[in-house]
Structure formats: structure tokens, C-alpha cells
Amino acid sequence: MMSNLFSVFDPSTDILNLKLNWTSTIMGILLIPTSMWLIPSRQTMMWNLLTTKLHNEFKTLLSQSKTSKGSTFIFISLFSMIMFNNFLGLFPYIFTSTSHMVLTLSLALPLWMGFMMFGWIKNTNHMLIHLVPQGTPSVLMPFMVCIETISNMIRPGTLAIRLAANMIAGHLLMTLMGNTGPTMSTTLLSVLIVAQIALLTLESAVAIIQAYVFAVLSTLYSSETN
Template sequence: MMNNLFSIFDPSTNIFNLSLNWMSTFISMLLIPYSFWFIPNRHFMMWNFISNKLHNEFKTLLGINSFKGSTFIFISLFFFILFNNFLGLFPYIFTSTSHLNFSLYLSLTLWISFMIYGWINNTQHMFIHMIPQGTPTILMPFMVLIETISNIIRPGTLAVRLTANMIAGHLLLTLLSSNGVTMSNYLIMILIFSQILLLTLESAVAIIQAYVISILTTLYSSEVN
């Protein structure tokens, strides 16, 4: 039963023996609004509104020492994760964010970039960050060890957080829908209503997880400046 349940996440879609599962990651590019219209449509206006709100919030988190345009990295990360989460809610579309290798590669690449930049350009600041202010001398070695471990596991926690939240909702939807064959008509109506509520919840989770990952990545980036 467990093998059949988790098989919904297996990459198995192919056309003419060509694996097209990870193409869903690039399909999200079609959701980006085009900017060559003389009169922007509602999609483009909503895109600009969300981008401006995120830019102001990320700018505040990064501080005054951040580089100009650095917020666009995290805005792009937000939209990239958001579109991939939403595409996974449609039937027969491969959910790339529900795989640990995808989310781990994404978070690990950003974390390594931050660490390389921080240790090369702000070495003294990185050493100071390992020991909180006011720490007793006898506890300094332990604090360095704890801060080092917490820093190393950051990309793993980001990846597991995104993957676990996306898997949990999909599994719950699959478990409920698999029991619909043996139910009566009244129970099927209740099942359909509960599935709609869960799908609405999953849509909210897709937005929240994209926002949380982008905010945490921004906070990790602000610590190396």
C-alpha cells in the first residue's frame, strides 16, 4: 500500500520514451506576463504589485549594506517556487518541488554562494557571528560548535520544509480520493466537498511555502553582509 501511495511522485511520464517530467519546471515560465503590451493587463498589474511589495520587504531585511538589485534574486526565487507549487496541484503534472533533490539543489546552491561570499569578503564578521554578544568565555567553544552546526543544516531544513509540506497535501488528497469507489452517493458528495477544501488549503500552502523559503533565504543572505 505504501509503495502504491508514494508512487504518485515517481517520474513516469514519457512521450516516445522521452522523459518529460521535469519539463513542468520550465512550463512555469509561461505564467510570466509579457511586458510588450501598450496597455498592461490585469495579470501584468498584479505581477508588478506583488513584485513591488516583495522588493520593499526584502530591501528592509537585507539592510542598507545590500547591493542594488539583490532583491530581484529572491523575488525570482519566490515566483519560481510559487509557480512550481501551483502546477503540482493540476492533474497529471509532475510536482518537482515535492522531490528532495530539487529543493536541496536549490537551497544548497544559494547557501554555498552566501558562504563563499561571506567568508571571502567579510571573514571577521563571519567569525563574530559565531559567538553571540555577552557569551561567557567558558561557553564560547560550545557556542561556536552550536552555531556551526545550525549554519550547516540550514539548506537541509529549507529543502525538507518545502518537500514535506508539498508531499503531505498530495498524499492526503490521494488517500481521500482512493476511497471514493466504495462510498455511497451521499459520502461521495461529502468527499468532493472536502477535496475542494483541501485543494483550497493546498493553494494557500503553495503561496505560504514560497514566501517562507524566500524570506528565510533573504535572512540568511543578510547575515553575511
């Protein structure tokens, strides 16, 4: 019996105290069939088109120079991992790892720390300039430095919370609607099924959008350090 509504997201299946639910994080590999490496298929062409579009967009955001070639592939890989895990969570009885702060903060915090360390060590003057927006009056400069510093400090938290909260919200709504099914009449049950299908379609879009937002914001944070 659930102690509370959020316990549906807790890792509960284990062997020798090893949580098996987290194995869903690497299940995205199973979605890539071996044949796609041998024969060009529609899946291969669609994925190549998607990665090419992302590469061009991230390259524009990064204002890529000769010393940072290949940086876009980090964010493409990040997008792919998050999207795979978001989609896997839509299947019944599969643990949604991206709905937990343990995973989302583990992705956001090292990225942010890497950007900050690189920026302050390699481009110290550039990072200091970013603390005071152009055209700020002299009186407001100390306040703007405080605001920009706090804004930089909370970035990994906002990245992690945004992804986890969006994944939890849709799943909670679907759980609540599903639990009301046994007590409904036959007429209302058909309405519930249609609503669940519509919500599942929306969650499929959210799975892609949230992965894209996470990758784009990470790219923008990276571009500010160059």
C-alpha cells in the same frame, strides 16, 4: 500498479529514457501571455504590485547598501519560480517538481554555498562574530560555536526538506482521500468532495506561503554575511 504510496511522485513518463515529467518545471512560462507585455492588464498590475511589495520587504531584510543594489531581484525570481511550480502541481496529471529533493536541494545548496563563500572570504570577522551570540558566558562559548556551526551546516537541508515535505504532505492527503471515493456511499461522497475542495484551497495557500518562506529565509541567510 503502484509499488508504494510515494510512487505517485516518481517521474514515470519518458521518451528514450528522458523523463518528461520534469518539463513541468518550465511550464510557468506558459502562464505569462504575450499580451501582458503590450497592454497593461489586471494580471500585469497585480504582478507588479506583488513584486514591488516583495522588493521593499527584501530590501529591508537585506539592509541594502550601495554595493548590493539589485540583490532583491534574485530572491523575487526564486519566489516566482517556486510559486509557479507549486501551483502547477495542483493541476491533475502535472508533475510536482518542488516535491522532490532533487529540485529543492538544487536551489538551496548553491545559494547557501554562495553565501558562505562570500561571507568567509569578504567578511571573515563578521562571520566569526556570528558564531558567538552577544552576552554568551565564557564557559559556554565553545559549545555555542559548535551549535552555531551545526546550525549553519544544516540550513540548506532544512530549506529543501521544508519545501518538499509540505508539498508532499498535502498531495498525499488528497491522494488518500481520492482513493476512498469509489468505495463510499453517495451521502459520504458529497462530504468527501467538500473536504477535497477545502483541502485544495488550503494547498493553494500553502503553495504561496512555502515559496514566500523559502525566499525570506534565503534573504535572511544572505543578510547575515554582510
